[in-house]
Each structure stands twice: as structure tokens, then as C-alpha cells.
Amino acid sequence: MNRRPCRSLLDAPWLTPVIYMGLLLALFFAPSHVADFFGASNQGPHLSTALPLARDALPVTVYIRAAATRYGVPEKLVTAVIAVESEFNPRAVSRRGATGLMQLMPATAASFGVRDRLDAPQNIDGGVRHLRALMDRFADNLPLVLAAYNAGERPVAVYGGIPPYPETRQFVVRVLHRLGDRRAVETVLAHSAQRGRRGQGRRAPLVTTSSHETGALPADTRDAPGRPIRPNVRATSQHVAGAQTGIATGKPIGESKALLPAPAPPGVSSGAVGPEGRIVIQAP
Known part of the structure; x- marks a missing residue:
């Protein structure tokens, strides 16, 4: 037989697909390390730190949009009230006892059926209903x-x-x-x-x-579907x-x-x- 022996493992033809597969697995399972290698870490937060922030912020946005649509209140108005009242802290409590994202007082919460003012969906629903009543009033x-x-x-x-x-x-x-x-x-x-x-x-x-x-x-806040904002x-x-x-x-x-x-x-x-x-x- 006249076959020439391999000088090294890299000369083996069967090894090429194995190398490619290993690189693909490394890219798939270690995205943050690859980003660090290419300098992407200086351009923004890591994926591992950005995802928890997105999961925390998503429900509040969803609750705001749902309540605003349900009661015909501009979503921008609800967002602005929450930002000023509680800075989006669902456990904010004022010195006078106003509680939650929309800072509901006990009597206001009771009148709009809110049992747990620290519960974000209930708090937002009650606060938006309160805004709707005041808009009508x-x-x-x-x-x-x-x-x-x-x-x-x-x-x-x-x-x-x-x-x-x-x-x-x-x-x-x-x-x-x-x-x-x-x-x-x-x-x-x-x-x-x-x-x-x-x-x-x-x-x-x-x-x-x-x-x-x-x-x-x-005019730029009248974006809620449903009932018209200005009767x-x-x-x-x-x-x-x-x-x-x-x-x-x-x-x-x-x-x-x-x-x-x-x-x-x-x-x-x-x-x-x-x-x-x-x-x-x-x-x-």
C-alpha cells in the first residue's frame, strides 16, 4: 500500500466536519462569551441581564394597555400618571396611605372593587376606572x-x-x-x-x-380605541x-x-x- 501517513490530526479529512460542528456548538451555547470576544459587550447590556428587565417591565405595559383600551382612557395618560405617582414601583406607599402603581387610597380602591392595592393588575384597573369616572365628571x-x-x-x-x-x-x-x-x-x-x-x-x-x-x-393622547375621548x-x-x-x-x-x-x-x-x-x- 502506498498511502502516505497523516502528518498531523489536522490533515485527517474526517476531522473537518467535527471542527465545524464544535464551532457551531460554541456559538450557540456561549453567546455572551462570543460577544465579549468581538467587543460587543461595550455596546449594551448582556443578554443575560437584559432579559430579566424585559420580563419585569412587560406585565405593567400589558396591564396599562388592557385597562386603557377597556375603559377608553389614553394609554399615554395612564403611563404619565403612574410615572409621577409611583415611578412604576408597584409597592410604593405614601405617608397618607396611598398604595401601589397608581397610588390608590383605601376608599378609592374599595369604590372600584380593588381588593389588593399591591397587585399591579388590580391597582391599574382601579386607577384607570377612576380616571375614566373623573373624565366623565x-x-x-x-x-x-x-x-x-x-x-x-x-x-x-x-x-x-x-x-x-x-x-x-x-x-x-x-x-x-x-x-x-x-x-x-x-x-x-x-x-x-x-x-x-x-x-x-x-x-x-x-x-x-x-x-x-x-x-x-x-390631540396626541387621544389614541385609545373604544369610546371617544371628548364628547x-x-x-x-x-x-x-x-x-x-x-x-x-x-x-x-x-x-x-x-x-x-x-x-x-x-x-x-x-x-x-x-x-x-x-x-x-x-x-x-
């Missing part, structure tokens, strides 16, 4: 909806607008800022500064404005009720029981009804 006037979410409906009705509570105004401004409603933010901040210069104390509400100033929901408000007794109470109640006069606002601050007319029945701030 205040005719989608977003600053009033946010003020009532933070301070309660009664202070908004009593003051005839955003109550002069620093915490409430800060909450409204932060949510509006996240939604990109710069004009509404400027209106709230300007009124707060004006109140401070005039020394009006805590009895100066920010009267709800027309949709051309702080308006209702911004067609007819020129009926609802407008008169809004002029009398300082807010658009969405109810006829007979159903709007009577929480009259404090006197309007100088330079603000509480009886000027703008487009869609909202009260317009008039410059002094």
Missing part, C-alpha cells in the same frame, strides 16, 4: 381631572378649579409636562406665580380654562351649571348639587364660558 378637562385624581373631587368643586395646594399643582404640572402639554403647564405655573405676588394665600383656585389654553386632552357637549343647562360652579360638571343643573366655589381671585372671571362650556381665565 369634568368633561375631559385634563387639568381638572388630574387635580381631582390627586386632591379629590370635592376640593376641585369647592374651589371651582385646581385647588391651591402645592402638592396638587405640582402633580398636575408634572403629568402635563410628560404629556407635552406645554401651554397648560405655563398656565398653571403663571397662575401660581401670580397668586404668590399678590399674597392671596390658599384661597385662590386656578379656574378651569378653555381647550385653547389648558384645554382637554391633547360633544351641547349648549344646554350643562353650560349654565359650569358657569355657576366654576367647573363643567357634565350634569344638568338639577343634578349638580351645589358645591359653590370660593370667590374668584382678582383678574379671573368665573362666569366667562369659553368653547365647549369651559371657564376662561381673563387677564386683569
